[in-house]
Amino acid sequence: MATTAVRGTFLDFVDDPWRHVGAEQESARFHADGLLVISDGRVADFGPYAEVRARHPQVPVTEIADRLILPGFVDGHIHFPQTRVLGAYGEQLLPWLQKSVFPEERKYADREYAQLGGQHFFDNLLASGTTTIQAFTSSAPVCTEELFLEATRRNLRVISGITAIDQNAPDWFTISPADFEAAAKDQIARFHRQGRNLYAITPRFAFGATEELFRTCQRLKHEYPDLWVHTHISENPAEVRGVPPLHPGCTDYLSVYEKFDLVGPKFTGGHGVWLTNDEFRRLSASGGAVTFCPCSNLYLGSGLFRLGRATDPEHRVKLTFGTDMGGGNRFSMLNVLEDAYKVGMLNNTLLDGSVVPSEQDLAESERNKLSPYRAFYSITLGGAQALEIDDLVGNFDVGKEADFVVLDWNGGPPATAWHMSLLLPDGAPRTMQDAAEVLFGIMMVGDERAVEQTWLMGERAYRKP
């Protein structure tokens, strides 16, 4: 059992910063000079260098100076076969799918193209510091197979599954419920809990699934209760209006998934932009999660996710953040944080009473402000908690998989370095507050160029060229 260690400046999270309004640093852990001991890919020890070193005097140490080391980023919602088509022009959700997305995803029925896509997809993820994903594929079994195979070779943690759609898509793109069930069962046997892979029952969205398809999903979840459930929810207003008429007896979007016993822990619905207060409360009570995908919500004009409502302490909804690449136009979770901050600030203003006095809610307004604590928690421990994999990843607790990202705060557009020199008169973060300010600079002024290295289970998987 190989044991190694990494010495550097570490920041991770031990709690939800939204539970510590006004004292968010209590949710984080910072070691200006820390040591992370890794054994067999997992954290064996972690803490201040002097203390931990005394317990492991013989372990070989890799020194990483003048960098900030965080747990690897969690992307809760990404579309593997949209890698090449991100940023296609000019439509809201439904026409955009028909015009740009389905034709590209169709190519992933070809194994060779899916393999090529897999190379690009994982190269992009690692260059962005992303080490855990929950991913959609396409309705072709080959696409999902190649995702899991490449994920296994790369050793990222991936939650995914064949992505089923059987209505409101071209014939050449749909899959029958029976074919979906057969492919899913085959893939569950081959991939679920093999290596770092986890399997998700993945009906694409309620607008694209018949009752028969949902009955199939329901059966699968009953038969395999250990599986995840991944889908979309309440992304675009036209879509939201279109769903209840397709599903008799359902009065809102969430009720469709509830009807088929899919909502609960390990359930994630992407977007949730137009969720009602009642749906937020029901989701909160169920233990299900929503993924906030701000790049996509802005790019497709879907709307402003109500971050401050989702984080209401009385009805807290578990949240992952996601790129939704290619509905999102960027691969980097740092860009997601930038756009998440912007969405939050728009909500902050809308709720502060300055626009409509009767809509003032100062507490909800404040919860929309994405401080660096809230931001980086959301793409590390928070994402892992929402996906119910925080026993495996999310921070540097002993026993977790040693996935981490090495950040160079000067990486980014030319404006970055002089900005950082204002925040760091000493040249490096000495305190948690310094680190928080630098992280905010990385998400708002920098970009994926700040990612110098990405490590998976204690092995370096990416180094910036």
Add this chain to the structure above:
Amino acid sequence: MATTAVRGTFLDFVDDPWRHVGAEQESARFHADGLLVISDGRVADFGPYAEVRARHPQVPVTEIADRLILPGFVDGHIHFPQTRVLGAYGEQLLPWLQKSVFPEERKYADREYAQLGGQHFFDNLLASGTTTIQAFTSSAPVCTEELFLEATRRNLRVISGITAIDQNAPDWFTISPADFEAAAKDQIARFHRQGRNLYAITPRFAFGATEELFRTCQRLKHEYPDLWVHTHISENPAEVRGVPPLHPGCTDYLSVYEKFDLVGPKFTGGHGVWLTNDEFRRLSASGGAVTFCPCSNLYLGSGLFRLGRATDPEHRVKLTFGTDMGGGNRFSMLNVLEDAYKVGMLNNTLLDGSVVPSEQDLAESERNKLSPYRAFYSITLGGAQALEIDDLVGNFDVGKEADFVVLDWNGGPPATAWHMSLLLPDGAPRTMQDAAEVLFGIMMVGDERAVEQTWLMGERAYRKP
């Protein structure tokens, strides 16, 4: 008189694409193999290579292959002394100014710091492909002087002027109307129409200006009718509520500037997020302009600029686009286009009837869609027209100053190149439609890394390292 030429693939604009709904390509000009002849820094000839070359058989030609050449970008609203403080955390406009901005701007009273800031400022602009700016400075005369001096050395086209605030700011930051008038007159004599510099009467905003300061601005504009007027307007709802009580007799934000005869051609108000329909109509009739600063409007949570309303053909308001760096968190006009697209798409959805049926306005909804034609027009010819300098810059018409940017469409995050290979099966844009698609990719998937070279008056001023 030195004459040179550049051969390459060119795209520029000859009209407003919003006047050509459904046929936007009629507003643009594309030469897959073009030649730009430059004499004494100005365009001497321009067109298809074969034709133009025949008229200039002797001129030495620089060949720029596999790139797209556009007119230099126009940033209509940027704050020179905020270069280092862009992206400061967590506030809406008014507290953000007090906490982060005024203390940094104060440093620019020191000539050495202002010179250092000038180096960073212009380095960033050129690396972003920006060749024309309209800039705020601070209330210290030194700051404005150093901006013009460095602009002269660099040879960018700059509209600027000492930036006056005499209320609602710390004492150490304000300037008296008399001191402002004296400094402005001194600077007008030294800098206005010297080299490429143009002078703007620059009251910071109506919230920070007394009647006496406005009377001074009014006198200056009467005395020097050739000057520009540059200020802020209707950025943040709390600010908008605060302005009329400060200025008796004024019922909305624009009326303050109207009261002192400042509104008309060469007037620009930054932001205009909360302008009423009536203010839009009055601005349109006056010939004054607004600057759309989406990065800033999102970053400070100011709100969604009504792009489709400003471009109403019956009441078209002249528009520049601007970074508003450091209220905007990026220096690049490409990032401005990204966020402008996102703001436009949010408006597109809000006006399509899917949210509130009675608010449906399909024409205004459509005008919010920032096609690549509308986007790149707005940061080249459109910006120049709004600033009333389209006799000098904005496209490659004969006689204009030869400012241009050389774009490498593969520059950007790692996802960029494979995306571009989908758009360009031939490897390079052969038609205007190809070029438009590539430009959209540059603004949504790429970033300032797409700027390979920036040329000022026929001389290369920047080359990507």
